[in-house]
Amino acid sequence: MRRNDGESYEVWCKRVEMYEHGWAMQRIAEGVPVDQVLEKMSYRLLQKLMNPIYEQMRNTAHIEYDIEASKKEYAEKFLNKRQPVADHVEGDIVDNQK
Numbered sequence: 593m594r595r596n597d598g599e600s601y602e603v604w605c606k607r608v609e610m611y612e613h614g615w616a617m618q619r620i621a622e623g624v625p626v627d628q629v630l631e632k633m634s635y636r637l638l639q640k641l642m643n644p645i646y647e648q649m650r651n652t653a654h655i656e657y658d659i660e661a662s663k664k665e666y667a668e669k670f671l672n673k674r675q676p677v678a679d680h681v682e683g684d685i686v687d688n689q690k
Contacts, residue, residue: 593607593608593611593640595644601644605641608637608640608641609637612633612636612637612640613633615633615636616629616630616632616633619632
């Protein structure tokens with residue numbers, strides 16, 4: 593269901609809600625179990641109401657990210673300032689634990 597020109601999101605949502613209620617009432621009148629109709633209606637409402645929001649997020653969320661520059665910056669700020677970590681154990685720690 594498309595938004596009309598100049599129609600606010602809130603007005604469009606109300607129109608979608610009324611349409612989905614009508615759809616649900618038709619399904620119930622056809623004999624479809626109410627719990628199935630309500631579940632399907634809630635899914636359809638969520639998909640329709642969130643679609644414009646997701647679309648707007650996809651259109652505006654364009655991030656340029658340079659991985660190599662980020663790695664270099666991280667190394668300069670953190671990795672190069674750390675002290676070396678021992679990669680071995682001195683002494684007979686295993687024997688002392690017995």
